[in-house]
Amino acid sequence: MSILLTIAFEAKPDRLTAFLELLAAVKSELPGTAGCEDIRILRNVDEPTSISLIETWGSRVEHQAHVEAIVATGGWDHVMSHFAPAGESLFSGGLAPSCDGGREMNCRTSRSHHRDSRSSPIMHVAQ
Numbered sequence: 001m002s003i004l005l006t007i008a009f010e011a012k013p014d015r016l017t018a019f020l021e022l023l024a025a026v027k028s029e030l031p032g033t034a035g036c037e038d039i040r041i042l043r044n045v046d047e048p049t050s051i052s053l054i055e056t057w058g059s060r061v062e063h064q065a066h067v068e069a070i071v072a073t074g075g076w077d078h079v080m081s082h083f084a085p086a087g088e089s090l091f092s093g094g095l096a097p098s099c100d101g102g103r104e105m106n107c108r109t110s111r112s113h114h115r116d117s118r119s120s121p122i123m124h125v126a127q
């Protein structure tokens with residue numbers, strides 16, 4: 001079952017143009033990454049520095065392997081240089097049609113929050 005990863009970023013105003021260029025490359029290249037099925041990039045019309053990514057992954061393991069590869073090459077530090085402090089991420093599981101009559105919502109959600117030592121976005125995990 002695929003999972004959705006929603007990531008909310010607040011770009012540094014003085015790095016916004018460079019961050020948007022970086023996201024254009026991500027939009028083009030990420031779907032070729034093992035396990036990545038789709039990516040959407042959304043920009044808040046009222047707050048132009050607020051940007052969200054919605055990524056579809058085959059599994060959290062595949063996403064974690066992708067992140068570990070970026071960290072190993074030093075690319076994560078470059079990405080983080082564009083962020084204002086603490087973005088936010090949310091993993092969402094599949095639908096629970098027996099609970100909501102077939103509509104798109106989950107009935108039971110548990111969340112855990114953590115931040116890693118590299119000042120990565122806060123991770124919210126929903127199952």
